[in-house]
Amino acid sequence: MNLKHHKIIQFTALLMFLGASTHTCFAETNACGPSEDESLNDEAIQDIIAEETDSCDAPDVDAISIQETMENAYMQNTDLDAARAGLRATDETVSQAIGDWRPSLSVRGSEELGQTYLIGEGVRRHTSTTGYQASITQNIYKGGETDATIGQTESNVLAGRAELFNTEQSVLLKAIQAHTDILKNMAIVNYRKQNEEAYKKIQDFAQSRFEVGLGSYTDVEAAKGDYEAAKAELDRALSELDKSKAAYLRQIGTPPGNLSPGNVIVPIPAKYDQVLEIAKAHNPIVLKARYALEAAFYNVDLQMSGLLPKVNVGANVGNNRALVSTNTPKTTKRTDIGFSTTVDVPIYLQGIPNSKIRQAYQQVAQQKVSLVGAQREVVEAARIAWANLIAARESLKGFLASVKAQEVAVEGAYEEVNVGTKTIIDVLQIEQRLINVQIDLANAQQNLIIAGYQVLQAMGRLTARDLHLNVTYYDPDAYYNEYKEAWIQFWQGKDYRYVKDGNSQ
Numbered sequence: 001m002n003l004k005h006h007k008i009i010q011f012t013a014l015l016m017f018l019g020a021s022t023h024t025c026f027a028e029t030n031a032c033g034p035s036e037d038e039s040l041n042d043e044a045i046q047d048i049i050a051e052e053t054d055s056c057d058a059p060d061v062d063a064i065s066i067q068e069t070m071e072n073a074y075m076q077n078t079d080l081d082a083a084r085a086g087l088r089a090t091d092e093t094v095s096q097a098i099g100d101w102r103p104s105l106s107v108r109g110s111e112e113l114g115q116t117y118l119i120g121e122g123v124r125r126h127t128s129t130t131g132y133q134a135s136i137t138q139n140i141y142k143g144g145e146t147d148a149t150i151g152q153t154e155s156n157v158l159a160g161r162a163e164l165f166n167t168e169q170s171v172l173l174k175a176i177q178a179h180t181d182i183l184k185n186m187a188i189v190n191y192r193k194q195n196e197e198a199y200k201k202i203q204d205f206a207q208s209r210f211e212v213g214l215g216s217y218t219d220v221e222a223a224k225g226d227y228e229a230a231k232a233e234l235d236r237a238l239s240e241l242d243k244s245k246a247a248y249l250r251q252i253g254t255p256p257g258n259l260s261p262g263n264v265i266v267p268i269p270a271k272y273d274q275v276l277e278i279a280k281a282h283n284p285i286v287l288k289a290r291y292a293l294e295a296a297f298y299n300v301d302l303q304m305s306g307l308l309p310k311v312n313v314g315a316n317v318g319n320n321r322a323l324v325s326t327n328t329p330k331t332t333k334r335t336d337i338g339f340s341t342t343v344d345v346p347i348y349l350q351g352i353p354n355s356k357i358r359q360a361y362q363q364v365a366q367q368k369v370s371l372v373g374a375q376r377e378v379v380e381a382a383r384i385a386w387a388n389l390i391a392a393r394e395s396l397k398g399f400l401a402s403v404k405a406q407e408v409a410v411e412g413a414y415e416e417v418n419v420g421t422k423t424i425i426d427v428l429q430i431e432q433r434l435i436n437v438q439i440d441l442a443n444a445q446q447n448l449i450i451a452g453y454q455v456l457q458a459m460g461r462l463t464a465r466d467l468h469l470n471v472t473y474y475d476p477d478a479y480y481n482e483y484k485e486a487w488i489q490f491w492q493g494k495d496y497r498y499v500k501d502g503n504s505q
Helices: 010-017 043-054 066-076 077-103 144-209 217-252 272-284 284-307 352-419 423-461 477-482
Strands: 106-119 125-142 310-325 329-344
Touching: 066 077, 077 144, 077 477, 144 217, 144 284, 144 423, 144 477, 217 329, 272 284, 272 352, 272 423, 284 352, 284 423, 352 423
Parallel strands: none
Antiparallel strands: 106 125, 125 310, 310 329
16 A cells, blocks of 8 residues: 555645745745844745645635634634623723713602591591602812723723734634644544554454464564554544534534635744734733723822812702692692702811822832733743744654655655565555654644744734735724714614624624
8 A cells, every 4th residue: 555645635735834936825024134033935845845736636616714714703703702792891981981071960750649637627628749850960070080080991992902802813813723623633534544554454464474374473463452553543533633623613603614724825024023023012912901001090090089179060940839629729839940069178088089099009000010011921922933933834844854755765665565675564664654754744734824823913913804804894993983972872783793994784
C-alpha cells in the first residue's frame, strides 16, 4: 500500500496561508524599518507550497469557508448577542442621567363621601368632597451631580463598547478554532484509518508467517498489540472529531456541514514593532481600562457634589370642591396656587460625603494601576502571539520538509522490495512514520492559522469590519442615539442585533 499520494487531504488549501506565489494570507502591511524579527514571507517555503498546491484538486465551491463560519458566528453566536443586549442596557443609564435635568410632573386626585345623622334633630347630612392637585418641580443646581453622572455613564457606555469589541474578537477566534479543529481532526482520522490498515496488514502478514513456520507466536502477539493500539488511536481521533463538531455547533449555532479552509487574507504587519504599536492603541482591553479611569474621575466630581448646595424650584395648583347636603345644600370651592424655591445647604453630614470623596480618589488610583496592568497585558499578548506565529511558521516548514523526505523514503522502500532488500513490513513501518509526520503537519498547519489570527486579536483587528466579512455590521450607536434623550418613549420591539448606519434591520 503506497501512501505517497495520500497527502494533506483536508488541509491542502490551508497551505495557501503562507505563500505569495499562491494566495498570500499573512500579508505585509506598511513594512518598513529595521527589525530583529524575521519577515513573515519566505521564498523557500513559498516554493514548497506552490509545488504542493499545484497538484491539489480544486476546493469544493459549495463547502463552508472560514470566512463563512466567522460570518455565521457573528450573526448567530449567543455570547455575542447577549453582550450586545448588555450594552444596550448600559446605554439606558445615560438616558436616566440626562433625565435628571428634566422637570418632574405629578397629578393627584381624591374624592370623599360621608354621611352624618343627628339623632336629636332628626337631620341626615350628606357630604361629598372632590379635589385634585398638580405639581411640578425642576432641578436648577445639584452641585454638579447631574453633569458628573452623565459623564460617568457615558464613559461606562464606552467601556461597555470596548468589552463588546473584546467579546466579538473572542467569538470570531473561537469560530476559527472550531472550524480548523474539524478540518484537522478529519485529516487525522483519515491518517489514523490508514495507520490501522497498515497494522492490520502487518498482523495478517505475521499470522501467515507463523502458520507456515517462518515466524514466532511472539511476532504474532506483537503485531496484534500494534494493531489494537492503532485501533485505539483511530477511536480517539473519531472522538476528537465528534467533540470538535459539538464545539462548532456551540459557537456557530448550526451543524458544521462540509467545511473548507478557503483563501483568507490575514493582514499582519511584517514587523513586531508595528504589531505592538497598533495593539497599544486599539486593543479593547486597553480601551476599556482607559474609559474605566475616565469614569472614575467623573465619580470624584459626583461625590464632591454631596458637599455643595442644591436648588430646586416648584409650582403647584390645587382645587377642592365640597358639597354638604342637608335641608339647605351648600357647596364650597377653593383653589390654591403656590410657588416654591428650595435651597438645601449641607452643613455636616456625619462625615459620610468626605469619606466617599476619599474613596473615589482611591478608586482613581486603582484604575490608573489597572490601566498600566492592561497595557502590560496587551504587550505580553502581542509578544506571545508574534512568537507563536514565528514558531508555527518554522514548525510548518520543518514538517513540510519532513513529509517530503518520508515520501521519498517510502518510494525507495518499495524499490528495495522489488530487489528483495526490504520486506513489506519494512515498507509499512516507513509508511507509519510518514503518517505520523502528516499528523504533525496537520497540527502545525492549524497552529499557524490560529497564531495568525491571535496576532490580529492582540492588535484589536479581529473584527467583522477589519476582516471585511459579508455581514450587516452591528451599530452600537443605533439604540444609544434613539433613546439617549427620549422624554417619553417605550421600547418599540425592534431587533437591534443586526443594524447598520442606525437603521434597524
